[in-house]
Amino acid sequence: MEKIRFSVSxxxxxxxQTLEYAYPSVEIEGEVASFKVNQDKFVFFDIKDSGGSxxxxxxxxxxxxxxxxxxxxxxxxxxxxxxxxxxxxxxxSVRPSGEGALKKSFEILKAKLDAEGLFAFERKRTLPxxxxxxxxxxxxxxxxxxxxIKILGDRWGGVKVEVAxxxxxxxxxxxxxxxxxxxxNTRDALPxxxxxxxxxxxxxxxxxxxxxxxxxxxxxxxxxxxxxxxxETDESLSDLVADVSAATPSNAAQSIVPDRAExxxxxxxxxxxxxxxxxxxxxxxxxxxxxxxxYAFLRTxxxxxxxxxxxxxxxRVLDQLDxxxxxxxxxxxxxxxxxxxGEIEIETYKAIIKAKVQKYDAK
Amino acid sequence: xxxxxxxxxxxxxSDLDALVAWFDSDEFSLETALDKFKEAEALxxxxxxxxxxxxxxxxxxxxxxxxxxx
Numbered sequence: 001m002e003k004i005r006f007s008v009s010x011x012x013x014x015x016x017q018t019l020e021y022a023y024p025s026v027e028i029e030g031e032v033a034s035f036k037v038n039q040d041k042f043v044f045f046d047i048k049d050s051g052g053s054x055x056x057x058x059x060x061x062x063x064x065x066x067x068x069x070x071x072x073x074x075x076x077x078x079x080x081x082x083x084x085x086x087x088x089x090x091x092x093s094v095r096p097s098g099e100g101a102l103k104k105s106f107e108i109l110k111a112k113l114d115a116e117g118l119f120a121f122e123r124k125r126t127l128p129x130x131x132x133x134x135x136x137x138x139x140x141x142x143x144x145x146x147x148x149i150k151i152l153g154d155r156w157g158g159v160k161v162e163v164a165x166x167x168x169x170x171x172x173x174x175x176x177x178x179x180x181x182x183x184x185n186t187r188d189a190l191p192x193x194x195x196x197x198x199x200x201x202x203x204x205x206x207x208x209x210x211x212x213x214x215x216x217x218x219x220x221x222x223x224x225x226x227x228x229x230x231x232e233t234d235e236s237l238s239d240l241v242a243d244v245s246a247a248t249p250s251n252a253a254q255s256i257v258p259d260r261a262e263x264x265x266x267x268x269x270x271x272x273x274x275x276x277x278x279x280x281x282x283x284x285x286x287x288x289x290x291x292x293x294x295y296a297f298l299r300t301x302x303x304x305x306x307x308x309x310x311x312x313x314x315x316r317v318l319d320q321l322d323x324x325x326x327x328x329x330x331x332x333x334x335x336x337x338x339x340x341x342g343e344i345e346i347e348t349y350k351a352i353i354k355a356k357v358q359k360y361d362a363k
Numbered sequence: 364x365x366x367x368x369x370x371x372x373x374x375x376x377s378d379l380d381a382l383v384a385w386f387d388s389d390e391f392s393l394e395t396a397l398d399k400f401k402e403a404e405a406l407x408x409x410x411x412x413x414x415x416x417x418x419x420x421x422x423x424x425x426x427x428x429x430x431x432x433x
Contacts, residue, residue, distance in 0.1 A: 059410050123424040130373055140423060149421065157417025158372075164424045183426060260414040267376070270383045274403060277386045285393065361422045 012081050015293040019079045028054070028089065029074045032067050047075055047089070058091035064211045065095060066108040072101040076171070093171050102203050106210050110237060113212075116243050118176060118219045125224040125243045128192045131256060133160045134222065135191035137177055138212050139168045144199030144249035148228070151250050156257035162191060168198040174211040181217045193256060194223045196238065197249040200230045210238035211310065218242055228252030324349070372413050379406045 006014060013300070030047035037043050043058045044273060045067070056075060067073055072098045077089035096105040113119065138145040139165060152159070164180035168171040184194050196218070197211070209229050215237045218225050222235045228246035239245040246252035319325055323333060327349040337343035339359050346353040370378070382403040385391065 116366065139382065141380060149419075155420050157419050159415075159419045161419050161421045162424055163421060164428060166428050172429065179428040180424075183424070183428070260417070263372075265374070267379060267410050270379060270408050271404055274383055274386045274400060277391075278393075281393055281396070283364070292417050 006145060009083070012083060012085070015081045019081070020059035025076060025078060025092070026089075027074055027076050029072070030054075032069055032073055034068050035067060040061055040179060043091075045069075047073065055086065056091050056094075057088055058094065062091065064093065064213060065105045065207075066095060066212075067096065067105060067114070069106070071104055073098045073164065087118040094147070095171070095204075097204075102207060102210075106237070109210060109212055109215075110240070111216060113237065113241070117339070118215065123219075123243075127224055127256065130156070130258060131159060131192040133189065133191045134162070134256065135194040136161055136163045136167055136197065137184075137194065138163065138197045138249075140165050142168055142197075142199055144168075144228070147199070148197050148249040148253045152257060155253060155259045157260070159257065169201065169205050169208065173208045173260055174214045177208075178217045180213055181221055185222050190223055191225055192223070195228065195252055195256065196225045196242075197228045197232065197252055199249060206236055209238040214238060215241050226252055226255060228255075239271050239288045266273050284294040309362050372410060372417075375406055375413070379403060379410065382406065393414050 025084070028047060029051045033048050033053065035043075036043040037060060041060055043056075043060055045056050045340060046079045047056055048054070050334065056077065069095050073094050075091045075092045077091040079087070080090050081087055096102045103348050111118075111264050117123070136145070136148070147164075149161070152161070162184070164183060166176035168177075179238040181196075182192055200206075200207070206229060209227075209335050218227065218238055219241045224244070226244045226246060227236070227242035228249045228251060229238060230248070242254055280281040327333065327347065330349070333343055333347040335347070336342060337342065338357060338360060340357050342357045344355050344357055347356055385399055386396070395415055
């Protein structure tokens with residue numbers, strides 16, 4: 001077999017072509033060592049396991065999650081032989097691997113963003129009580145999206161819902177959600193709320209929602225944000241930075257619109273609450289009228305008693321003046337000529353007697 | 364005054380609140396209470412009818428977000 005002779009540069013180029021053909025993109029899992037950032041632009045570290053170590057290079061821009069020495073990561077990279085003959089990986093993305101590393105990365109970034117005040121309560125904006133126009137960023141194929149739309153429709157209507165179809169899982173999801181956020185934030189007619197939703201998943205599935213650039217994009221949204229990602233126990237940095245965080249996509253729908261059944265109950269209650277008021281006024285008026293009638297009756301009775309009393313008093317006086325009463329007591333009334341020989345009439349209680357005067361003595 | 368049919372549900376609910384508040388106000392009089400009650404009842408029915416008929420308008424944005432260039 002004929003030997004092929006290369007120049008050094010050509011051999012490096014051919015090797016890189018071969019590598020690129022064989023491994024256009026590889027994922028390698030290992031532990032980070034000798035992590036450093038040069039000039040705030042270039043990131044260097046080694047990825048290693050018990051059997052070996054490979055040097056890695058990437059830009060700060062590509063580093064979307066914090067990493068540090070000892071952290072287990074998965075790098076997506078292109079293998080490359082440098083012009084100095086050193087084999088290295090040109091890293092396109094890196095993400096923590098395993099629960100411990102994910103948690104560690106999450107805590108580092110959380111502390112950093114918290115120190116910047118991105119999660120501060122004062123930054124939180126309130127959502128409009130009954131929005132007419134909302135934007136949704138989600139995968140329309142996801143169960144969480146279906147839950148959200150169903151509950152939104154069950155609870156309320158008349159809302160214009162613009163949906164940006166994005167991936168909600170995988171490394172591309174972060175940039176797609178960021179682009180969708182930018183899209184809605186640059187619309188002429190801004191939605192009143194932008195909702196980012198995704199159903200539950202593993203910590204790795206939800207890791208994209210802890211991406212620093214995505215978190216910052218949510219923080220800088222002109223439109224108030226609502227994030228409903230995962231299950232109730234899941235907490236992402238996107239949740240923390242959002243104006244409102246919902247435990248699940250279903251809760252997100254409940255946070256946005258009122259429940260029409262509750263509104264109907266409230267409206268019926270309002271009407272029913274009026275009736276006792278009317279009845280109370282009628283009862284009060286009735287009581288006032290009864291009281292006045294009672295007063296009028298008592299006054300009439302009093303006046304009657306007064307009049308009757310006066311009448312009886314006068315009657316008694318009249319009785320005293322009645323000559324018949326005097327006659328009844330045994331007295332007699334004498335009428336006629338009082339002179340001797342004159343005729344007189346004597347009236348007693350029981351009889352009228354005619355008599356002649358036999359003697360007359362003046363007193 | 365805007366016709367009732369042109370009002371939003373929120374405006375109708377506000378109108379209903381105002382009517383209900385009248386019953387607790389100093390302006391309350393039994394003579395007008397019946398008319399006000401009928402008005403409130405009609406408004407409540409209109410709100411229920413509006414609520415039952417409301418549908419959301421869902422529109423999938425045509426723009427693709429899988430590439431920064433699009």
